[in-house]
Amino acid sequence: MYIELKDINKTFGNYKASDHVEFGIEKGKLVALLGPSGSGKTTILRMIAGLEHQDSGDIYIDGTCVNELLVRERGIGFVFQNYALFPYMTVFDNVAYGLKVRKEDKKVIEKRVKELLELVDLKGLEKRYPTQLSGGQRQRVAFARALAPNPQVLLLDEPFAAIDAKVRKELRNWLKDMIGKIGITSIFVTHDQDEAVEVADEIIVTNQGRVEQMGTPTEIYKNPKTPFVAQFIGESAVITDYDRLKGFHLYQGCDRAIIRPEFVKAVRFGTEKRFQSLYAEGIVEQVAFRGNCLELQINVNGILLKTIQSFAEEPFQKGEKVEVIVYRLYAVDEKEAHLIQNEGLQENEMFYI
Known part of the structure; x- marks a missing residue:
């Protein structure tokens, strides 16, 4: 397995956010963490990224235990629900930000940003600012920025929640095609079962901090294992x-x-x-x-x-x-x-x- 969580536990006060969570994800898969609000799915995502640290248990990426690694050392690209773009930066500078932090060569940065803007269908919008873009375009900039440093894993926290229904459906198809092209192992959080079924290769259903079931959309739908699912x-x-x-x-x-x-x-x-x-x-x-x-x-x-x-x-x-x-x-x-x-x-x- 490319990503593995082994007996992960996480508590916030009296709230058990992760209760003996275990699962494995194969390389190149697009996986949905699906569950109601408060089911622990975002906590799992943040622990994989290193933004939260588990109380116990181990997280492995490509065979390496990342428990003690910092966020920047884990090879993670993260797309936030609210885009988290820098409003005072152009599209080009937003996408290039991570590469500039790593002090990459200017020509390398220009080449990479150009490739990514073509990938996300934003060619020609390099000089615009986030306020000059639609919600769908801003989300694509966020995707491109997360992909710029060539991460091992792409994590997305309810990536379509802030977008209107019509554009959200278009972006679902776009995301599935894009992940298929680049082959990056990806996990996205959602509470929308239609979104999970349409986009994901596999679904992990969470409830009250536990993993209720994991399987393909067809398996989850036709053969629920628990009353909750x-x-x-x-x-x-x-x-x-x-x-x-x-x-x-x-x-x-x-x-x-x-x-x-x-x-x-x-x-x-x-x-x-x-x-x-x-x-x-x-x-x-x-x-x-x-x-x-x-x-x-x-x-x-x-x-x-x-x-x-x-x-x-x-x-x-x-x-x-x-x-x-x-x-x-x-x-x-x-x-x-x-x-x-x-x-x-x-x-x-x-x-x-």
Whole structure:
């Protein structure tokens, strides 16, 4: 592994920011640290950079323990959430700053800055100041500045948080392509699961200072290992008494279930359909516009379920009676999430996401 954290612990007063954190990242990977506010993800990033020091445990970069190394000795490029550009410096001087601190030759600096500005699509803006740039352009300057000294590792703390939604989506694709071109091992912090899924090669899900799960976006989404991951990823409904749903019994030791919208299908009342006996009556309680679809909240015998409806279909109305089938759910105990299929469906007739 190129980056390794071994039994890392960090406490701030009574707050356990890192609780026996361990993981490894391969060289050249783009990895997301994903979790809610206060889950410890930024603390992990800052400890790797050397901006915070762990209470115990070891951090390795390319086989070298960096516990005692200063920030400037770790070969880290850091991109801050608020850009942290020098407002009185031009784009050129911001990007060149780290190289000037290292007292590189002037020609070397000019060549490197020119290469980086072309890489981040800012050629021709060398003489502008940060206030003359858009949010997306300022973030690209921050990326270029972090890359200027040829770091071993690039760390990004919620790099898109200060940018509007449209530009943020464009920058996600740009960042993934850029990291792929230069091949630098990179870690970025985010609380946005869509961002993590779209950009990262692997995702590390954090919660209350612990690593809940690590894997590819597909693995994290389809095979959550813990109740937290099952609930945090996706727009899920958490219910009790899930044995009241047709086709399900209580799973041993699991008193709750997590049901994602794509596990649920609603059809108009009285529609002819297969597996008629597995459908239950429900009432549409809420209809919410979600941009490319409608999100429905349906009351089925006192259980509130979420599902989505395509605009290609005639939209359901609030208060409308419908029929609902649940294809699968996650039954959860205190430690694990178990994927349970509807018993009434034959395996070769399963609905897959």
